[in-house]
Amino acid sequence: MTSTEPGTPEDLTHWVLTLSCPDRPGIVRAVAGLLADHGGNITESQQFGDPLSGLFFMRVQVEAPARREALAGALEQLADEFHMTWSLDVVGRRMRTLVMVSTAAHCLHDLLFRRESEGLPVDIVAVVSNHTDLRGVAEFYGIPFHHVPVTRESKPAAEARLLELVADLDVELVVLARYMQILSDDLCTRLAGRAINIHHSFLPSFKGARPYAQAHDRGVKLIGATAHYVTADLDEGPIIEQDVERVDHSRTVADLVALGQDVERRALARAVRWHAEHRVLLDGHRTIVFR
Structure with a gap:
């Protein structure tokens, strides 16, 4: 380090x-x-x-x-x-961080903005994506953008490329900022304790695809987001932070998505900050967070 x-x-x-x-x-x-x-x-x-x-x-x-x-x-x-x-x-040293995204921009925008405006203690050295939609966002902030497409056939090569970037750029933290690909068990093991994911629901409820639609169908009164460490058990890694918004029956799925994106930004930013400030310690499948 x-x-x-x-x-x-x-x-x-x-x-x-x-x-x-x-x-x-x-x-x-x-x-x-x-x-x-x-x-x-x-x-x-x-x-x-x-x-x-x-x-x-x-x-x-x-x-x-x-x-x-x-x-x-x-x-x-x-x-x-x-x-x-x-x-x-x-204290305060900026942790070398790689951010992974797909097409949703809100978490990436938020991390980059907080880095500049709020002193988020990370040095974002690269943005990696399986799409090209967010290249302009990275370039606006002067961050190198790496397009690493992923198909079933190319997934091993794509993950090898990611690990190559992690090594070459001396990356200490990988942030999955709405990266919509499931990482292999081997990659999860290699990144254990230094990869954070934001899940767009209040785990352990509503895992998998279309969580806000699932939540709407169940008539929930709270929606939320969970920031957690990545493990081979999908969406079951040690939880760092969770946040919620109260909703009612009048909200549409689109309303829940819009509200949920704000919750996602907040939860992920706090988790990244606490990790970078060495406030999160692993305790088996749980975390101890010294705020």
Whole structure:
């Protein structure tokens, strides 16, 4: 993972540390002590012990003069003691992101706009699509556009091309912004924990095709959207964020689609932001989100 390194040992760098490990006494004290030993001043700290999984989760932001090598070395020793998984990054660093789309433009527009206007901490390095409809949107924002058509016969080659782009562009996050293709199990495995999908219904209800028509047929009073990590189990990956809008019997399918698109934008943007800010930790098939 790339990062901005401090120029001299005296420079303060704002680090973000996330970790998970089996829960036991002394974890917070050990982490805080390690950071203090390296001149760190904690600016934000959140933790959660999950009684179901028996795991402890923690996210800490700390200003410290220590270089990455020094902190990483100390964390490796602590990880051995506590059987800990951890990551370390610079607060606010823009995560290198590839966005996948088909023909619907609303989520792509929203992510690109928020990147410019709201400081969404992503560096969108490419837009990949199985259609050419949104080439102009990407070009308007100065983002390279890659047309990778997908048919039943060409799907393996298309997914190989995607993985090639992910590697060549040093991509850390893949966002399926209404990309209307099912990824293979192998691709889902390769992108595990770093691919986010927006599903245009409130999972687990109304999976598959035409979810708003399904919702309308059932006379729902709430419509929603679910942002989740991509897994081989279709639309069943760990949920990061969900949002809803209240509706009534007077709404048409077209009304639900229009309202739903706004919900999709909001849910996806929050999920992408929280992932890029290292606020989402995986807990089996669930997530811990430190907002």
